[in-house]
Amino acid sequence: MDLHTVVEVVSPARPGQWRRGDAWLGGGTALFGEPQPGVTRLLDLAASGWTPITVRDEGLEIAATCTVADVTRFAGAPEFTAFHGLATACCRAFLASFKIWNVATVGGNLCAALPAGPMIALTAALDGECLILGPADPTDGPADPADGPAGEIPADPGDGDGGPVERRVRVVDFVTGDGSTVLRDGEMLRSVTLPRASLTGLTAYRQGSLFTHGRSAALLAGRLTQAGGFVLTVTASTVRPYQLRFPELPDERHLLDELAAAIPDDAWTDDVHGLPAWRAHLTRTFAAEIRQELAA
Ligand SMILES: Cc1cc2nc3c(=O)[nH]c(=O)nc-3n(C[C@H](O)[C@H](O)[C@H](O)COP(=O)(O)OP(=O)(O)OC[C@H]3O[C@@H](n4cnc5c(N)ncnc54)[C@H](O)[C@@H]3O)c2cc1C
Structure with missing residues (x-):
């Protein structure tokens, strides 16, 4: 959509040019997706040539x-x-x-x-x-x-x-x-x-959505570290990323207990792409599947 409050675009932009009313511009696919009434100038990073x-x-x-x-x-x-x-x-x-x-x-x-x-x-x-x-x-x-x-x-x-x-x-x-x-x-x-x-090293990944081409309701990635540890990263089902780290691959019970302890009830995402209870269920299921895949 048009950002009708924008009166200037600085392109390419550099760090240090920011002033009140400015917004950094990447690809613009989120920025131009909704009204930005407070934005009067765009600082175009995409043109920076990095x-x-x-x-x-x-x-x-x-x-x-x-x-x-x-x-x-x-x-x-x-x-x-x-x-x-x-x-x-x-x-x-x-x-x-x-x-x-x-x-x-x-x-x-x-x-x-x-x-x-x-x-x-x-x-x-x-x-x-x-x-x-x-x-x-x-x-x-x-x-x-x-x-x-x-x-x-x-x-x-x-x-x-x-x-x-x-x-x-x-x-x-x-x-x-x-x-x-x-x-x-x-x-x-x-x-x-x-x-x-x-x-x-080895990784495993699970993603689930309400429908085939839907936005992710849960997106989990597991990774075995060089020292034999296990890192599980939870996104999409929670409002911010959560990461659990283990010195070795835990058994399923331990993994699920730690997951329950790490993610508070109010951290599950609640929007049109899935209810919190279902996202929590998907997260537990995917975590167990990732553990099993990496154990194999
Ligand atoms: C059809 C469609 C499908 C989409 N699907 C998804 C999806 O599945 N998942 C998802 O996460 N998003 C999705 N999006 C939203 C959006 O496309 C993504 O989040 C995209 O990665 C935003 O990147 P951008 O470069 O376009 O950001 P922009 O729109 O340029 O910027 C987004 C925000 O970040 C700020 N910003 C940008 N770059 C910087 C920087 N370097 N430093 C500081 N601030 C910065 C901007 O000021 C703005 O506030 C979708 C959008 C559309 C239109």
Whole structure:
């Protein structure tokens, strides 16, 4: 839809340009999906020219502007079996046409923070870490970094010459609820880094919807770690991602007990795509199936 309050588009945009009334623009598929009465200017990140996916010593760096189509097309680093296994499945969980796939960005998916965000599932399951850039002038945006949420990795205060202030937050902590994130005014998501240690090994995945091509009601990913541990990431059925970590593959009873203890009753998503009780049931069923698949 037309955003009729928007009077200017800055393209390409850079960190530090944000002022009140601005919105960062990724692919625009969520932003243009509903009225944005408070937005008067768009800061176009998609035109920034950032390399979508870079293989680094520490792992895979995914730019915020990397599209869902870029993720599906990425065939590099075949040794990153966990990435390739989950990436295909998560992209398919994206209920959208090829037109949306070609413009919707990984960063936009995380920042829109919908429970059924498949790029949230992918990057949370692989222990992704978000690089957040904020304005250098604290009166312009971020408050004292010490006010940051639990799970935040300490901020880099910047270089003192007006450059952006960096902080890092794990993806699993980045999304705080349905449509909410840890981003403060003026901050933008620059990239997500998936550490090398999480990119190899076995994964299993389950997704369920009310109907065949429906939005995810539950999307779970399990991963065996190099040390023989087990990581289970729950998304879509809950309003924000939940992650359970075990030093070894637990038996089913232990897994289900820990799941019940970790997810409070009011954290189950309640919308037209599924009732909370059914989502909780799907989550338990999928968790047990993932455990069984990885045990085999
Ligand atoms: C037909 C259709 C089907 C869809 N299916 C799904 C689905 O199954 N699951 C799902 O999760 N979503 C779905 N969506 C919603 C949307 O397409 C996705 O969430 C998409 O990933 C958003 O990415 P984008 O790049 O288009 O974000 P945008 O629309 O550009 O931005 C979304 C929000 O994030 C902010 N933002 C964007 N990039 C950044 C950044 N780098 N830093 C800070 N803030 C930023 C924007 O200001 C805005 O508030 C669907 C949409 C359509 C139209």
